[in-house]
Amino acid sequence: MSEAENLFGDEHVRRYRETGGEVGHVWREGSTILLLTTTGRKSGEPRTTPLIYAQDGDRYVIVASKGGAPEHPGWYENLAQDPNVELQVKDEVFPARARTAEGEERERLWRKANEVWRHYDEYQTKTDREIPVVVLERASD
Numbered sequence: 001m002s003e004a005e006n007l008f009g010d011e012h013v014r015r016y017r018e019t020g021g022e023v024g025h026v027w028r029e030g031s032t033i034l035l036l037t038t039t040g041r042k043s044g045e046p047r048t049t050p051l052i053y054a055q056d057g058d059r060y061v062i063v064a065s066k067g068g069a070p071e072h073p074g075w076y077e078n079l080a081q082d083p084n085v086e087l088q089v090k091d092e093v094f095p096a097r098a099r100t101a102e103g104e105e106r107e108r109l110w111r112k113a114n115e116v117w118r119h120y121d122e123y124q125t126k127t128d129r130e131i132p133v134v135v136l137e138r139a140s141d
Helices: 009-018 074-081 103-116 120-125
Strands: 032-039 046-056 059-063 084-089 092-100 133-138
Touching (some): 009 032, 009 046, 032 059, 032 074, 046 074, 103 120
Antiparallel strands (some): 032 046, 059 133, 084 092, 092 133
16 A cells, blocks of 8 residues: 555645645545635634546546545535635646536436546435535646
């Protein structure tokens, strides 16, 4: 097992940042990780979360699964309030804008996300909420 496979949360963020993603970009089962920084909806403080992503052209796709928990993850609640975020993919850090995919686009991107992390379908069976699929697009400077 590689060092990256044992990383979670703040430790994952720290190692990813200090190695420019060399440690932490590729995670369990070959999944790829980006760092999402949102603005806390209550604190106003930046919050960084390591998340599995799929790529759709030049856009990044993340899934608000929280392992199939009944409520949305905090980072998704933050996005709903302020869709302007910062991403780090490997050693590149840039501003982006988030939106929730719907309808056919969501279905297509859900399948794409499941190719990267096959557990999303299983997570969906554990919860009554429709798990949001989020599209992240690079913001023009």
